[in-house]
Amino acid sequence: MSQQMSPVNSSNRRGFLVRVIQATHAAIGATLAFIVGGAVVAPSLGRRESQWLHAGDVTQLAEDVPMPVTLRIARPDGASEVVERRVVYLVRSGDRVRALDSTCTHLGCRTKFNAESMQIECPCHGGVYDSAGRVISGPPPAPLAAMATRIENDQIMVQV
Amino acid sequence: MVGRLLAWLDSRTGYRSLVKLALDEELPPGTGWTFTTGSVVTMLVGCQFVTGLGLAMYYVPAPSLAYDSVRFIMQDLPIGWLVRGLHYWGASFLVVAAVIHLLRVFLLGSYKAPREVTWLSGVLMLLVILAFALTGYLLPWDQKGYWATTVTINIARSSPLAGEFLASVMRGGPDLGALTLGRWFSAHVFLLPATLTVLIVAHIALMRKHGISGPVAPAPGAGVAFFPRHVAKDTVMMAAVFASLIAVAALVVAPLDEIANPADASYIPRPEWYFLSLFQMLKYFPGPLEPVATMVIPGMVVGFLLLLPFIDRGEGRHPLRSPRRMLTAALAAIGIGVAVLTGLGVADLPAGKDPNDWGLLPIAGHAIATADGNTCAACHESGGPAAPLEITRLTKDEEWLLAHMADPVAIAPGVRSAGDPAPAPVMSRFKAQAVVAYLRREQAGHRAPQVEPSQRLAALTYAESCVVCHRISGEGGTLGPDLTHVGVRRDAAGIKAVIEDAPEMYGETEMPAFRDRLTPEQIDALASYLASRK
Numbered sequence: 139m140s141q142q143m144s145p146v147n148s149s150n151r152r153g154f155l156v157r158v159i160q161a162t163h164a165a166i167g168a169t170l171a172f173i174v175g176g177a178v179v180a181p182s183l184g185r186r187e188s189q190w191l192h193a194g195d196v197t198q199l200a201e202d203v204p205m206p207v208t209l210r211i212a213r214p215d216g217a218s219e220v221v222e223r224r225v226v227y228l229v230r231s232g233d234r235v236r237a238l239d240s241t242c243t244h245l246g247c248r249t250k251f252n253a254e255s256m257q258i259e260c261p262c263h264g265g266v267y268d269s270a271g272r273v274i275s276g277p278p279p280a281p282l283a284a285m286a287t288r289i290e291n292d293q294i295m296v297q298v
Numbered sequence: 299m300v301g302r303l304l305a306w307l308d309s310r311t312g313y314r315s316l317v318k319l320a321l322d323e324e325l326p327p328g329t330g331w332t333f334t335t336g337s338v339v340t341m342l343v344g345c346q347f348v349t350g351l352g353l354a355m356y357y358v359p360a361p362s363l364a365y366d367s368v369r370f371i372m373q374d375l376p377i378g379w380l381v382r383g384l385h386y387w388g389a390s391f392l393v394v395a396a397v398i399h400l401l402r403v404f405l406l407g408s409y410k411a412p413r414e415v416t417w418l419s420g421v422l423m424l425l426v427i428l429a430f431a432l433t434g435y436l437l438p439w440d441q442k443g444y445w446a447t448t449v450t451i452n453i454a455r456s457s458p459l460a461g462e463f464l465a466s467v468m469r470g471g472p473d474l475g476a477l478t479l480g481r482w483f484s485a486h487v488f489l490l491p492a493t494l495t496v497l498i499v500a501h502i503a504l505m506r507k508h509g510i511s512g513p514v515a516p517a518p519g520a521g522v523a524f525f526p527r528h529v530a531k532d533t534v535m536m537a538a539v540f541a542s543l544i545a546v547a548a549l550v551v552a553p554l555d556e557i558a559n560p561a562d563a564s565y566i567p568r569p570e571w572y573f574l575s576l577f578q579m580l581k582y583f584p585g586p587l588e589p590v591a592t593m594v595i596p597g598m599v600v601g602f603l604l605l606l607p608f609i610d611r612g613e614g615r616h617p618l619r620s621p622r623r624m625l626t627a628a629l630a631a632i633g634i635g636v637a638v639l640t641g642l643g644v645a646d647l648p649a650g651k652d653p654n655d656w657g658l659l660p661i662a663g664h665a666i667a668t669a670d671g672n673t674c675a676a677c678h679e680s681g682g683p684a685a686p687l688e689i690t691r692l693t694k695d696e697e698w699l700l701a702h703m704a705d706p707v708a709i710a711p712g713v714r715s716a717g718d719p720a721p722a723p724v725m726s727r728f729k730a731q732a733v734v735a736y737l738r739r740e741q742a743g744h745r746a747p748q749v750e751p752s753q754r755l756a757a758l759t760y761a762e763s764c765v766v767c768h769r770i771s772g773e774g775g776t777l778g779p780d781l782t783h784v785g786v787r788r789d790a791a792g793i794k795a796v797i798e799d800a801p802e803m804y805g806e807t808e809m810p811a812f813r814d815r816l817t818p819e820q821i822d823a824l825a826s827y828l829a830s831r832k
């Protein structure tokens with residue numbers, strides 16, 4: 139048995155060995171990166187689940203007068219939990235009930251319903267909406283966001 | 299394109315000569331597989347760093363959230379359980395690999411001059427790795443970690459002179475709590491990794507400075523090229539160990555005990571296996587002799603390791619020939635001592651709470667919590683004032699939970715002043731205790747077993763009448779005998795006779811007769827369940 143090899147043969151062998159070494163290290167690294175990277179990225183891919191919450195009773199709503207109600211939305215927040223409070227306006231027109239998110243569409247302030255003027259007003263930059271959520275004046279670029287609603291035996295359910 | 303970019307990078311940084319410097323080394327002839335142990339240790343350290351980075355993104359070092367954040371990693375985060383599994387089992391792999399590396403260096407006499415400092419840095423690294431294991435153990439804030447840490451700190455306290463002060467520094471105050479967790483976390487993720495990194499760099503630089511020691515007897519022939527010949531062997535070993543680690547982590551889910559309960563002094567601490575020998579030794583040196591087990595013997599072992607290259611100054615490197623024979627015998631004695639103590643420790647391990655043996659109390663709690671018309675769901679519902687139970691976390695201590703269940707409106711126990719009329723409890727304290735026991739099991743990730751109606755009746759009866767004195771599967775009082783294995787001692791008829799009228803059976807006894815306090819159905823259900831506990 140001779141240890142000698144032709145120069146071509148030995149450099150081939152060396153090249154092969156180098157490639158196997160590189161491939162193995164890459165495989166170890168990729169496995170770790172997949173597992174840890176997966177755990178790092180996973181929460182970013184999750185969607186928030188929507189839920190239907192009870193918001194009030196149809197019979198309590200006066201025609202076309204927005205009524206603010208506070209919804210409590212509990213959701214897990216990583217390792218902890220939060221209960222968010224979100225104010226929505228319930229507006230009844232005939233037997234149709236709409237739910238408007240009270241968040242101003244300009245820069246996100248909380249709007250207020252003014253019972254005297256029958257308008258929804260934003261304290262931050264003077265945005266004004268009518269009782270159906272349409273912009274009357276001021277900077278807001280869009281009407282108040284409407285949320286899905288459904289009525290079961292006079293009980294109003296809102297999707298958040 | 300890539301080639302030109304790299305060529306440009308090289309012209310500006312000269313990285314290729316650095317790579318060449320790192321890889322071009324000629325190893326002594328005969329250098330083979332035994333010299334791959336160090337690479338395996340390095341790979342495992344890298345693995346711990348990467349998985350630790352992932353865990354640190356989710357872990358919260360505060361007693362109220364630490365446990366829930368680990369639970370979140372294990373249960374809610376996709377493949378979070380595998381990341382923690384790799385980190386958890388990786389710690390054991392690392393301890394084993396480091397010890398094997400140390401043994402290899404010892405057996406081949408590789409620490410001899412001029413490599414004394416390389417050896418010292420290695421022994422320090424082993425200590426740092428053990429410190430990692432120790433600090434990491436506390437972080438999940440479960441029963442196991444909490445009580446094992448209590449023991450560790452008590453060991454430090456037993457050291458002469460500054461023991462009390464040392465313990466107080468380790469705890470960050472007089473009690474084991476939030477401040478302890480904060481500093482152990484900081485040590486685990488900042489101090490120790492930085493220390494280990496410096497030591498690894500020094501260790502490898504020193505190894506290159508002095509070269510590899512090579513086989514004991516110089517082999518004839520030409521040297522071995524480090525790259526790629528030896529690196530190929532390193533790579534094979536690293537891949538094999540990595541694959542085994544992945545397999546273990548995937549097959550055996552890293553355990554998580556119930557949430558730490560400082561009030562439960564009856565919990566018997568169990569250290570991780572690599573500290574078991576130390577823990578076991580404590581049992582043979584009671585009272586004033588304790589420092590012998592906690593300080594003297596471990597100190598002698600570490601001292602022996604540190605001094606080794608200075609004691610062993612002869613020429614010969616063969617472990618079984620003089621002058622090294624005695625040292626090999628000494629190390630073997632240490633190894634056997636550790637192995638025997640570990641074995642005794644394993645045999646002595648107390649039977650803990652078996653997560654699959656629910657006993658009766660948690661079953662009663664489950665029955666109460668899920669019964670029709672239970673009051674929890676009145677507030678804990680979607681859209682209600684409190685989060686639904688599925689997402690509610692156990693961040694409060696047991697006292698708070700018990701007070702809250704008895705009087706759900708009182709958010710803080712004790713807020714009602716003495717003059718206020720006491721509210722009628724919504725749930726009796728007995729029931730609340732059972733519900734807390736159930737919640738702890740459930741939060742530790744164990745599913746409630748399906749039980750027969752008679753066992754449910756037995757559970758509810760036990761939770762009202764027996765739990766104060768009798769313990770089953772780690773839950774309940776200790777005034778009376780532990781009933782975990784009562785079925786071995788008595789059959790159903792015998793148990794029934796005791797429950798009905800203990801004074802008649804035993805004469806003088808604390809246990810009252812239950813014949814008139816319980817219904818015959820309750821007594822039968824209890825007796826038949828208890829008789830089945832073998």
Ligand code: FES
Nearest residue numbers: 242244245260265
């Ligand atoms: S945020 Fe409401 S007007 Fe600007």
